[in-house]
Amino acid sequence: MSPITEPDEATPVVRGESRLMEAGIVGDIEFLLARARAVGSVRANQGLADVGLKVRSYSVLALACSGLGPSQREMAGFLRLDPSQIVALVDELERRELVAREPDSRDRRSKVVTGTRAGRTLQTKAARMVRTAEDRSLSPLSETERELLRDLLRRVAFESPT
Amino acid sequence: MSPITEPDEATPVVRGESRLMEAGIVGDIEFLLARARAVGSVRANQGLADVGLKVRSYSVLALACSGLGPSQREMAGFLRLDPSQIVALVDELERRELVAREPDSRDRRSKVVTGTRAGRTLQTKAARMVRTAEDRSLSPLSETERELLRDLLRRVAFESPT
DNA sequence: TGCGAACGGTTGACCACCTCAATCGTCGTG
DNA sequence: CACGACGATTGAGGTGGTCAACCGTTCGCA
Secondary structure (H helix, E strand, O other): OOOOOOOOOOOOOOOOOOHHHHOHHHHOHHHHHHHHHHHHHHHHHHHHHOOOOOHHHHHHHHHHOOOOOOEHHHHHHHHOOOHHHHHHHHHHHHHOOOEEEEEOOOOOOOEEEEEOHHHHHHHHHHHHHHHHHHHHHOOOOOHHHHHHHHHHHHHHHHHOOO | OOOOOOOOOOOOOOOOOOHHHHOHHHHOHHHHHHHHHHHHHHHHHHHHHOOOOOHHHHHHHHHHOOOOOOEHHHHHHHHOOOHHHHHHHHHHHHHOOOEEEEEOOOOOOOEEEEEOHHHHHHHHHHHHHHHHHHHHHOOOOOHHHHHHHHHHHHHHHHHOOO
């Protein structure tokens, strides 16, 4: 990086811009999550652009196609989004006839979102693209390390106090 | 799953809204990163609000106070932000006299950002708040698991292909 | 039974943030 | 020394996050 020193032969292979790795901030989980996400979501969005989706809309579509019949509020809580954002996302997907809002017979306030046939086929296609994008993001890790990372993140994301 | 079954006594303690955990999306790294970050950054921002910072401005301040004398462009690459965003963040910190822009003697195009005395004291104070916020976010993990998560994220965040 | 509080969905406004293109001064190379 | 590349800056345009208010519905409770 510095313009004068020649490459150190003992330097481990570090693809990132490395001079600032000395800074204490690389120990911050918040920073690491932000940067990992920045790296990955660009790629995921690129892949999903082919089917006219983004990570946001893909998440909603995936939940709608899960067979669990989630209400919009459930989606909002699960994805940590404001309910009003779900409205817009479902609006868009419904306009494209990928999902449908069905009234909940038990509670007429809430609406259950389910994937249409077209939605389900698109979702499986999109899931493949997400997975290949993910593969590239996780390429520095071995298979067991990837599973480990998923497990640790799952616990932080779901079992952390409110 | 089915709406009628009574609570299963073998169910592990899951604090999250759990019904949708059956959905395949919980295996998505992108989703897990987004949710973990959503959980944690709210807390971190709350803590930092006491000193008038956010995670963004804190990151810039921390880099400025690292003693590494980073240029704005280095910061941008490291934090994965657009250079124009760095301008605004440094403007704000400079206005509060927490950091100073110094001309780089080697390259008069670039400006080195360093923390002032006030900036450094605020930074150490802020670092404490970030750490306690992080402690709560990572509370579901043991100490060795936390280090493991940090290490895995570091590799994904820095060694992943462009 | 009926009343009020709470809730789900929706809308709209507002602010933070991201991305991009254009500009200016500076650097490096040929 | 001329030209292309680069760092910082500005401004525009689009997206996303947050919040308050609203309507219809449900639930707790008197």
